[in-house]
Amino acid sequence: MSRPFDPQDVLFLIPAYNEEGNLGAVLDELRTEFPAATLLVIDDGSADRTAAVARAYQAVVIKLPFNMGIGAAIQTGIAYALAEGFRWVLRLDGDGQHDPVDIHRFFEYLRRQSADLLIGSRFLTRAGFQSSWLRRLAIGFLCRLIRTLTGFRVTDATSGFHLYSHRAMRRLCRFYPDDYPEPEVIIMAYKWNMCVDEVPVTMRERSAGISSITFLRSGYYMVKVTLAILIDMIRY
Amino acid sequence: MTFVQIFTTVINGLLLLAIIHFLRREKLKEKYSLLWLAAIVCIQLLILSEGLLNRLAQLVGIYYPPSLVFYLAILFLFAIVLHLGLAMSKLTRQSQVLAQRLALLEARLEYRTPLGVEEHPDGE
Numbered sequence: 115m116s117r118p119f120d121p122q123d124v125l126f127l128i129p130a131y132n133e134e135g136n137l138g139a140v141l142d143e144l145r146t147e148f149p150a151a152t153l154l155v156i157d158d159g160s161a162d163r164t165a166a167v168a169r170a171y172q173a174v175v176i177k178l179p180f181n182m183g184i185g186a187a188i189q190t191g192i193a194y195a196l197a198e199g200f201r202w203v204l205r206l207d208g209d210g211q212h213d214p215v216d217i218h219r220f221f222e223y224l225r226r227q228s229a230d231l232l233i234g235s236r237f238l239t240r241a242g243f244q245s246s247w248l249r250r251l252a253i254g255f256l257c258r259l260i261r262t263l264t265g266f267r268v269t270d271a272t273s274g275f276h277l278y279s280h281r282a283m284r285r286l287c288r289f290y291p292d293d294y295p296e297p298e299v300i301i302m303a304y305k306w307n308m309c310v311d312e313v314p315v316t317m318r319e320r321s322a323g324i325s326s327i328t329f330l331r332s333g334y335y336m337v338k339v340t341l342a343i344l345i346d347m348i349r350y
Numbered sequence: 351m352t353f354v355q356i357f358t359t360v361i362n363g364l365l366l367l368a369i370i371h372f373l374r375r376e377k378l379k380e381k382y383s384l385l386w387l388a389a390i391v392c393i394q395l396l397i398l399s400e401g402l403l404n405r406l407a408q409l410v411g412i413y414y415p416p417s418l419v420f421y422l423a424i425l426f427l428f429a430i431v432l433h434l435g436l437a438m439s440k441l442t443r444q445s446q447v448l449a450q451r452l453a454l455l456e457a458r459l460e461y462r463t464p465l466g467v468e469e470h471p472d473g474e
Binding site: 156174175176177178179180182186189190193194197 | 446449450452453454456457461
């Protein structure tokens, strides 16, 4: 990347599915922290007032005609960013667990050096909400698996707090993993010879609604993600 | 012809008629009927030639010939289901691309943004 980093070149991408309870606060914080930023909310076929809430905060809203899953939602946002000429996409969750203040850390990093995939990790400084021991165990396993396969020393493989370079956007626009995409995106970045790094963030417990990953689904999550990672390694 | 041969031939013929009926009504695409038609032909061959099954079973070393029928039936069903799975995956991918392009177009209309660099998620 020859051009110096400019925050105006970043599209803030928030995939949201039935998030009317949390989305307003997230967008409010983002507006306070980055008044000039373009906020894009992908409404993934919500049944509630998610799109109306997003419009109230002057976010650009793309409504998917039906629920398509987080991967397809993010991919749609990346396609929009490319079409509108953005150089970077910052993806954060609409449930409030990602603190907009931490975005400054992503930007500070990019002023010093470049990266294709920058991950916000809650485990680099061990501050803030650290999740349950069971989930930490699962994340640890995924990090070890990724390190064994790629050599990348990521500490928070399941974090959805991501920043993508233009190069990553062009690739992810064509292929973005579905269902639980975060660990897979790291694998794809490795396969595409991209530069991956982490910045420390503090995560918060979600305030309203329910997490998409419940205790019962955790087992399925681990099996599905592990299989998907192994398939990604032999994908062409 | 023995009674059992007539009986199974009739059943087989009804299956064939059903497939042809769906094909004529365009409720079944030709490419999805090929596996069924192939199966009907195989079943009819086994019905008409009494020695065929025994010889085939002997050839692959199966002592009890009827178990060869079950084995072939399972293989056939496996192939059909896999075929449908592949077809469904393709449809899923295509409907995803369609929905994404529709959503992007709607947003473009709503915000009246100029056409930028053409870049779309690609299904193929």
